[in-house]
Structures are given as C-alpha cells and as structure tokens.
Amino acid sequence: MPIKLGPAGxxxxxxGRTIVEGMDDIISLGLETMEVQTVRMVAPQxxxxxxxxxxxxxxxxxxxxxxxxxxxxxxxxxVERGRSMTKIETTLQAARTINARHITLHAGHYGGMSxxxxxxxxxxxxxxxxxxxxxxxWHDDEDEFPVFPWIKDGTPSKIGVETSGRQELWGSLEEVLxxxxxxxxxxxxxxxxxxxxxxxxxxxxxxxxxxxxDEVRETIGTKEFYCHFSGVEHRSGNAMHYTQIKxxxxxxxxxxxxxxxxGGWLDITLISxxxxxxxDAMYMLQSIEKSRHRQLERKAREDRxxxxxxxxxxxxxxxxxxxxxxxxxxxxxxxxxEQQPVExxxxxxxxxxxxxxxxxxxxxxxxxxxxxxxxxxLDTDDDDDLF
Numbered sequence: 001m002p003i004k005l006g007p008a009g010x011x012x013x014x015x016g017r018t019i020v021e022g023m024d025d026i027i028s029l030g031l032e033t034m035e036v037q038t039v040r041m042v043a044p045q046x047x048x049x050x051x052x053x054x055x056x057x058x059x060x061x062x063x064x065x066x067x068x069x070x071x072x073x074x075x076x077x078x079v080e081r082g083r084s085m086t087k088i089e090t091t092l093q094a095a096r097t098i099n100a101r102h103i104t105l106h107a108g109h110y111g112g113m114s115x116x117x118x119x120x121x122x123x124x125x126x127x128x129x130x131x132x133x134x135x136x137x138w139h140d141d142e143d144e145f146p147v148f149p150w151i152k153d154g155t156p157s158k159i160g161v162e163t164s165g166r167q168e169l170w171g172s173l174e175e176v177l178x179x180x181x182x183x184x185x186x187x188x189x190x191x192x193x194x195x196x197x198x199x200x201x202x203x204x205x206x207x208x209x210x211x212x213x214d215e216v217r218e219t220i221g222t223k224e225f226y227c228h229f230s231g232v233e234h235r236s237g238n239a240m241h242y243t244q245i246k247x248x249x250x251x252x253x254x255x256x257x258x259x260x261x262x263g264g265w266l267d268i269t270l271i272s273x274x275x276x277x278x279x280d281a282m283y284m285l286q287s288i289e290k291s292r293h294r295q296l297e298r299k300a301r302e303d304r305x306x307x308x309x310x311x312x313x314x315x316x317x318x319x320x321x322x323x324x325x326x327x328x329x330x331x332x333x334x335x336x337x338e339q340q341p342v343e344x345x346x347x348x349x350x351x352x353x354x355x356x357x358x359x360x361x362x363x364x365x366x367x368x369x370x371x372x373x374x375x376x377x378l379d380t381d382d383d384d385d386l387f
Contacts, residue, residue, distance in 0.1 A: 003259065004063055004269045005285050006033035007277035008228070019053040019098070023062060031281055033063035035271045036098060038091050050097040051148075057099050058150045063269065065102040065226070066095045066157075072108040074126045075119055075170055081126065084108070092134050095157045099150045102226050102269070103134070104160040104189045107170040119170060123161075124179045131159050131185035159186045160226055165194030165239030172198060173212075177219045188216060190227045193242060193273065196250045197234030203250060206258040213258075213266070223267055229255070229284065230273035244276045245283060252287050260291040 010022030011029075019036060026034050036053075057064045068091040073080035088105060095103045105127075113119040138156040161180055164171030173188075173195055180186045195212070196203040203209065216222065231248025233240040245252050259266065274280035305316045305323075312319075 002267045003288065004032040005272070005281050006031045006035070006063075006270075007272045007281050008035045008067065009037045009277060010034075011278040012276070013278065018049050020049060020056055023053060023056055026278065027060070027062065029278060029282060030285070031278065033065065033269055033271070035065040035067050035104070036094070036100070037067050038069070038094055047094070047097055050094050054097050054099040054148065054150065064098045064100045065104070065269070065271070066091060066098065066100040068103060068105040070106060072106045073111065074107045074123055075109065075111040075113050077111075080111070085126075088130060089133070092130070092137055092157075095134070096137050096148070096151070099148075099154065100157045102160045102187065102189070103157045104162050104226075104228075105130070106162055106164065109168060110170055115170070115172075115175070120175055120178050123170060123175075124182050127159060127161060127179060127183050127186055131183060134159060135185075156185075158226075160189035161186055162189035162228070163191045163194045163198075165191065165197045165232070165234070167198070167237055173215075177216065181220050187222070187224070187226060188220070190216070190225060191273070192227060192255070193230045193232035193248075193250060194228075194239055197232050197239035198237055200237050201234065201249055204254065206254045206261065209255050209258040210262055213263070223265055225266060225268045226271075227268060228271045228273045230275075230280070242273055242275060244274050245280050252284050253291075256284070256287040256291040259288060260295050 006026055010017055010019065011025045014022045014025045016022075019034075023034065026032075036050075053064065056062065069084070069087040072084040072088070074084055076084070091103060091105075094100075107123050107126075110119060113122070134156050138151060138154075161176050162171065163173055163176050171194075173190075176188045180188050190212070192203060203212070213225065216225070229245075229252065230250075231243035231245040232250055233243055233248065259268070270281075270284060272278065272281035272284065302316070305319045309316045309319050
C-alpha cells in the first residue's frame with residue numbers, strides 16, 4: 001500500500017521560494033512528493049531551477065509532479081486550442097526537466113459543445129496528441145543524457161486528466177474515465193474536492209470512497225491513483241474555492257479509514273491543494289497514522305478475545321457481545337449517576353459559647369470594640385464578593 005503525500009507547490013513555511021529549497025523542506029517534514037505549479041506561465045529563467053530539482057529528485061527518488069495551465073480551452077475553436085497547446089508545450093518541457101511522474105491538465109469549458117460523446121471524442125483526440133508529443137520530447141536529443149540521466153532508463157510522464165468542480169466545465173468523473181479508457185498513456189486525476197462539490201457533497205463515508213476507487217478500477221483497470229485533496233466551499237453542484245480541510249464539510253478521516261482498512265491494493269499519491277499546503281498534507285499523514293493505530297488496537301483486542309475464548313470454551317462472538325453488554329450497562333449507570341439530584345448540605349449550626357463570668361468594665365469595652373471590628377471585617381468581605 002504505497003502512499004505518498006505532499007503539497008501543491010513550494011511549502012508556505014519555506015524561507016526560500018525555489019523548487020529545490022521547497023523539496024528540502026518537504027523531505028524534512030517526512031513527506032515524499034510535490035506538485036510543481038505552472039498554472040499560468042513557465043518562464044525560461046525557471047528552467048535552471050527545474051533542472052536542479054530534477055537532479056535532486058533523481059538522486060533521492062523523490063516523486064516530482066507538475067500541474068499545467070488552468071485556463072485551457074481544448075474544446076474551443078482552432079485558435080483557442082492552439083493557444084492552449086502552446087501553454088501545455090512549455091509544461092511538457094518542464095516536466096521532462098524535473099523528471100515528473102505525472103502531468104495534470106484540464107480540458108476547460110465546453111465552449112460551443114454540449115456534454116456528450118462528441119465533446120469526449122474531441123478531448124480524447126487532443127489528449128492523444130499530447131501523449132504523442134510528450135514521448136517525442138522525452139526521447140529527443142540523446143546527447144543530453146549526461147544532463148538528464150533519468151531520461152535514458154526512465155519512462156515518459158503520464159498525462160493526467162483532472163476532474164473539474166463546476167458544471168460548465170468538461171471533466172465529470174464519467175467523462176474523465178471515458179477519455180482515459182480510450183487514450184493510452186493517460187491517467188485520471190481524482191480531485192476529491194471537485195468530485196465532492198460536483199456531486200453536491202457526496203463524499204461522506206469510507207464506503208463512498210470505496211465506491212469511487214472501485215468504479216475507477218473497474219473502468220480502466222488501474223491500481224495507481226493520483227489524487228488532489230482539499231477542503232472546499234461549494235454551492236449548487238459547483239466548487240466555489242478551496243478551504244483548509246477542518247473548515248469544510250469534506251472530511252479526510254473517511255478517506256484515511258478507507259486507505260487503511262480496504263486500500264491495501266492502492267498505489268496512491270495524494271497532493272494537498274489546501275490553502276495551508278504542507279500543513280494540511282501533514283494533517284492527512286497524521287490522520288492515516290491514527291487510522292493505522294486504531295486498526296492495530298482493534299486487531300489486538302480481537303486476538304485477545306480469540307485467546308480467551310479458546311481458554312474458556314466459548315466463542316469470540318459471544319465474548320464480544322458480553323463486552324458490549326457490559327460497556328452498555330456501565331454507560332447507563334454513569335448516566336443514572338449524573339441524573340440523580342445532589343442533596344443540599346445542611347448548614348452547620350454555630351456553637352453557642354458558654355456563659356462566662358461578668359468581666360470588668362474596661363474589659364467589656366474592649367470586647368465590644370473587638371466585636372465591632374469583626375462585624376466591620378465581615379461586611380468588607382461580603383462587599384469584596386459582590387464586586
């Protein structure tokens with residue numbers, strides 16, 4: 001069950017802002033991957049740090065990934081498609097330089113087309129051309145192998161088709177799976193926040209994640225998954241914007257539970273799209289570890305129960321039922337104890353001092369003065385309590 005987690009971009013806590021410095025910080029946090037963001041433009045001056053990142057990734061076996069431009073128009077007219085392909089070309093070049101395992105791309109708006117087979121066919125044709133192009137780039141300029149040693153024995157980046165989070169954008173789960181199923185060299189990028197928003201908040205339980213991963217596996221026959229996760233604010237089946245995980249109705253715990261309990265067959269990379277980036281990536285890692293601990297504790301209880309059942313001549317199921325009944329009775333007793341009224345304590349009556357012999361006149365005056373002082377002090381204490 002290989003699981004790799006990392007942020008979408010250079011960590012917020014990174015003092016330097018280069019990719020290599022970001023990789024160092026990510027590794028020090030115990031994370032194993034990152035997704036380089038080229039969502040708007042890849043400037044030529046960036047390629048020096050991209051190459052340095054590729055060398056470091058190759059030496060440390062750190063998984064690099066890259067995200068292409070957000071504003072693609074693959075369903076637009078010829079001019080719009082050409083403009084989008086120019087942006088994607090620079091992403092493909094950068095992916096080769098950093099030794100990226102996955103390249104995430106969007107299709108964009110439906111344009112003048114409607115959802116259906118015609119739109120899916122055009123998207124499939126465009127992505128087939130992108131796959132051919134990434135293979136050409138990867139196997140070009142053989143004399144550069146000393147500079148890019150990972151190219152000689154490596155494989156070209158996989159082209160990821162990401163699910164979208166809005167109804168007017170191409171990229172429902174069904175559309176993505178249909179295209180990936182027909183274009184070799186592509187993979188689905190499951191953006192859980194987008195799937196949740198587009199499904200009106202559908203990702204609630206570990207069973208929901210089981211159905212999602214089973215659907216993908218049955219459709220395209222894969223065990224490798226590339227996923228994005230973040231909190232999300234959504235309305236009417238549309239994602240509005242990403243949020244931190246703890247401020248969203250999309251909880252990570254059910255996914256962690258599925259990964260630990262039923263995801264032994266998964267090879268999964270999880271990228272944090274959260275505004276908190278590496279902080280929420282660490283939160284996801286901790287959630288998975290907690291699920292593992294709960295699983296180990298449950299297995300230990302089951303082992304003890306089986307051993308005790310063998311000693312007492314009963315069954316583990318009977319012991320489990322008895323433990324459950326005892327726990328229920330204890331809980332009821334605690335509830336009854338909490339509901340019982342608390343008896344008020346009776347005030348302790350002040351002792352009446354024994355009569356003493358009459359004191360002298362001077363002593364009586366002193367005693368009276370002392371009593372006045374005591375009364376004054378008592379009133380002062382009451383005043384302090386009131387304020």
